[in-house]
Amino acid sequence: xxxxxxxxxxxxxxxxxxxxxxxxxxxxxxxxxxxxxxxxxxxxxxxxxxxxxxxxxxxxxxxxxxxxxxxxxxxxxxxxxxxxxxxxxxxxxxxxxxxxxxxxxxxxxxxxxxxxxxxxxxxxxxxxxxxxxxxxxxxxxxxxxxxxxxx
Amino acid sequence: xxxxxxxxxxxxxxxxxxxxxxxxxxxxxxxxxxxxxxxxxxxxxxxxxxxxxxxxxxxxxxxxxxxxxxxxxxxxxxxxxxxxxxxxxxxxxxxxxxxxxxxxxxxxxxxxxxxxxxxxxxxxxxxxxxxxxxxxxxxxxxxxxxxxxxx
Numbered sequence: 001x002x003x004x005x006x007x008x009x010x011x012x013x014x015x016x017x018x019x020x021x022x023x024x025x026x027x028x029x030x031x032x033x034x035x036x037x038x039x040x041x042x043x044x045x046x047x048x049x050x051x052x053x054x055x056x057x058x059x060x061x062x063x064x065x066x067x068x069x070x071x072x073x074x075x076x077x078x079x080x081x082x083x084x085x086x087x088x089x090x091x092x093x094x095x096x097x098x099x100x101x102x103x104x105x106x107x108x109x110x111x112x113x114x115x116x117x118x119x120x121x122x123x124x125x126x127x128x129x130x131x132x133x134x135x136x137x138x139x140x141x142x143x144x145x146x147x148x149x150x151x
Numbered sequence: 152x153x154x155x156x157x158x159x160x161x162x163x164x165x166x167x168x169x170x171x172x173x174x175x176x177x178x179x180x181x182x183x184x185x186x187x188x189x190x191x192x193x194x195x196x197x198x199x200x201x202x203x204x205x206x207x208x209x210x211x212x213x214x215x216x217x218x219x220x221x222x223x224x225x226x227x228x229x230x231x232x233x234x235x236x237x238x239x240x241x242x243x244x245x246x247x248x249x250x251x252x253x254x255x256x257x258x259x260x261x262x263x264x265x266x267x268x269x270x271x272x273x274x275x276x277x278x279x280x281x282x283x284x285x286x287x288x289x290x291x292x293x294x295x296x297x298x299x300x301x302x
Contacts, residue, residue, distance in 0.1 A: 034214035063185035084239025
């Protein structure tokens with residue numbers, strides 16, 4: 001797919017990423033670096049926790065979602081640059097889960113102050129192999145306008 | 152500090168984490184795994200990008216923030232479990248930055264349906280060594296009530 005500028009986006013556009021499987025070892029390695037809580041690092045301790053079993057750090061799910069978007073999400077010209085947004089994790093990501101991301105454009109808006117750029121609001125659902133949503137991210141992305149539009 | 156239950160939290164409480172320095176090598180390694188875009192992986196390419204120099208992935212900043220909270224943030228009984236929230240990155244995190252997290256309790260609310268638990272809304276500013284906010288996270292945390300309250 002060609003690189004996408006602001007003019008190429010429209011409300012309702014859909015994108016579906018490829019898939020990525022996640023192992024217990026990856027969950028524990030990420031958690032050891034960034035979120036060393038027993039329910040992310042130790043199967044036995046996780047059993048008696050809120051999660052009732054090993055669960056990935058939400059930030060690990062977020063990071064994998066980003067990787068899926070970079071590899072096979074909307075190819076935004078100049079890269080995928082998020083200003084911020086809303087994130088939630090309705091269910092935990094588990095060892096053996098195979099994740100993919102389904103995204104939809106919610107809003108497309110030229111910048112009022114910067115004629116060469118604009119924003120696209122992207123809603124991304126990260127789903128496991130059963131179709132359960134493990135992460136919902138609504139993010140405001142910086143998107144460039146086509147250079148031939150004179151900017 | 153003793154483990155904190157819902158009854159221990161109050162609106163306006165502050166917490167300040169320890170610090171963590173970040174190297175260009177760490178920025179590039181995280182990005183290679185999770186956010187392989189040139190402005191996160193390559194100094195020369197980053198110079199001509201939106202970021203005008205190497206910048207950490209926002210998810211790397213988020214992951215480091217989590218690690219700082221686990222090591223030296225509010226010691227919540229049962230762990231720090233976020234249901235979701237709002238995140239933004241007002242400025243990039245750069246190689247050599249020394250980050251810390253300043254947090255404040257915004258709301259404390261018992262669950263209506265589950266008497267043994269409640270929620271605390273935590274606003275966390277991740278700041279660099281100059282006091283610039285590189286990440287703002289407002290997150291709704293699951294917090295348990297004290298067992299002696301009868302639950």
